[in-house]
Amino acid sequence: MRPSRRRTPRWARILLGAGLALVLVALAAVAGLRMLTDRYDRTVSREQLLDPGARKDDTELDGPLTYLLVGSDRRLGTTDESQRSDSILVVHVPAGLRRAYLISVPRDLLVDIPPGANGSPGGPDKINAAYERGGGGQGGVRLLSATLSRLTGLRFDGAGVVDFAGFRAVIDLLGGVRMCVDTEVRSIHTGAVFSPGCHRMDGGQALDYVRQRYDLPGGDYDRQHHQQQLLRAMMEQAGQTDLRRNPVKLDRVLRAVGGSLTVDTNGVPIEELLLALRDLPADALLGVQVPSAPQTIDEVSYVVLDDAVGGGLFAALRDDRVAEWATGNSRWVRPV
Template sequence: MSAESIPEPGIPDDSGTTVPRHRATGRRRKPRSRRHKALLVTAWSAAGVLVLGGTGLGYMYFSLNDNIKSVDINQALGTDRPLDVDNGSQDILVLGSDTRSGSNKKLGGGIDDGSARSDTAMIVHVYEGHKKASVVSIPRDTLVPRPECTDSQGVRHDAASLAMFNSAYSTGGAACAVKTVESMTGIRMDHYLEVDFSGFQKLIDELGGVEVTTTKSITDKESHLDLEAGTHQLTGKQALGLVRTRHGVGDGSDLGRIQLQQAFIKALVNQVKDIGVLTSPTKLYDLADTATKTVTTDSDLDSVKDLASFAGGLKGISSSKMNMVTMPVQYDPADANRVLLQKTKAELVWDALKNDRAIPKSATEKTASGDAKGVIAS
């Protein structure tokens, strides 16, 4: 096959354009405490708003810059990382943080112990040309080897032979989460983005809500969600409940919740792209102000200029060009509340991303799913 006939990478079975190229059966899970709930995080919600909100703001950038929190991942991890391959693609680790302090205490349903957890994690792979993306959700309960790492404060943390994936963040923060992902995948993360509970809820309200259609009623007292089947314009509180719910959908596992989150992301991407009709400078500034207060980034994205430039590279990706999958896992026969990596299938995912290719369908066939797909209509 000639170079000119190789299809552009992206969505499986999508012919794209020609350009030159240089379920295992689920089980109902044991109920968990409501304390450590997941938060949906999406780069487009914050970064996409910045592109729009930045237009015409001029000097306002200076005040917005002060809002952004950042972590120097490169300094913390040093040189012991996968090779940084410059092939036009980008890999971004996007985390949802559940800090048990301040306004997040009430939203997370926990105690104000000052700790921080990350219950939602996604690897966003933006293909060369920045017209398509693959998003790989990492279940928080996956048992993985956690490597030794040094956090952003210079404190070293010992390795663990087998630990829950989300323990990396609670142990050593963003740097250790990135280190664990890179060790597991062999892929260097180009960027890091993090959003918290309260910021997510406020951002959805600032956007005017997000429209979703549910194909069945969802009731979950733990996430304070009660939706009848049909179309809804979700408020920030309802959206947060939707992306946190487990018991109201599928087999009651985190895997089912991930499927809801993935469907919601697509609806949110469409919502953000529609903001372009807004012309009020005050409204745009409010959106940008909320977005910059919501995110924590790596040090390469710690200014409005850099973050807006990064977002500009994402705004051409429509929801139809986003392939969303869950990292291949199987239920742990020894513990109903844990999942194990399906290594052979996972390697198919990582190899595809390393080579900027579409993730093959075979990588996610006959894997644990959570049985909640289709609850939100696409």
């Protein structure tokens, strides 16, 4: 720790904030920030989300940092054994904390799920079934982390679950986000048609759009990219929204962000994590697809890992060499 450098964090530069959500907003610095940070900290739910075998022994805040983020339709405290995780993201911040890689894990990825602590049997299945097999809730996220650790050899610095309904409120409080649609798509949830071009979307529209995968050229891969784009759109909107003159609205945004999260920071105080990530540039986000391809097995549609290239990605994550891997495998990497 360097007390002399503990200045007020510039919220407009923070994407990962507590580091643990599909999206975390950047906010303008304001007077009374410590008070607001304390209030935000108290709104965040905390659980032991990581399986012991998937957890790093110690987190060094100068990096590298690797987090597991899960998006769900339901807040973690609501147990639903029939629920599967809708979005799975591995966020890797290399040493120096000047770049972030957003690695989207296909939810249909065929993996070997270990036995659950609840007595559920292990075996091959789609990765988003790990949450269901673990019994939902905290047990489901733990089994998901154990599954990913077995697949990749990674240990995580923390994990988080974001409730999509809560983030809808955050987007609305920010005045919506600017999303650019590349291919026309009709929502299978609402019937809304998203036409090509850049549009201002409210929370409901944005979350509806980024969850579409049918009728898109890249299917689920396009859905993953659109979710990554939403991360940046929220960051940019928060940076453009002048909340310094409206502390009441800032407080509402902070509470909405905190209220949508359940986190496991591996013992690191949220404020220290915010400070460590305060200088992460907005243009430093790169989206990464896990090298894989769709495949039908016994009349069931899966996504199957490219063992050679995907294994190289996982090794690069373990060794903090993702930049080198990305240079040699550009087809799987794109700016967010």
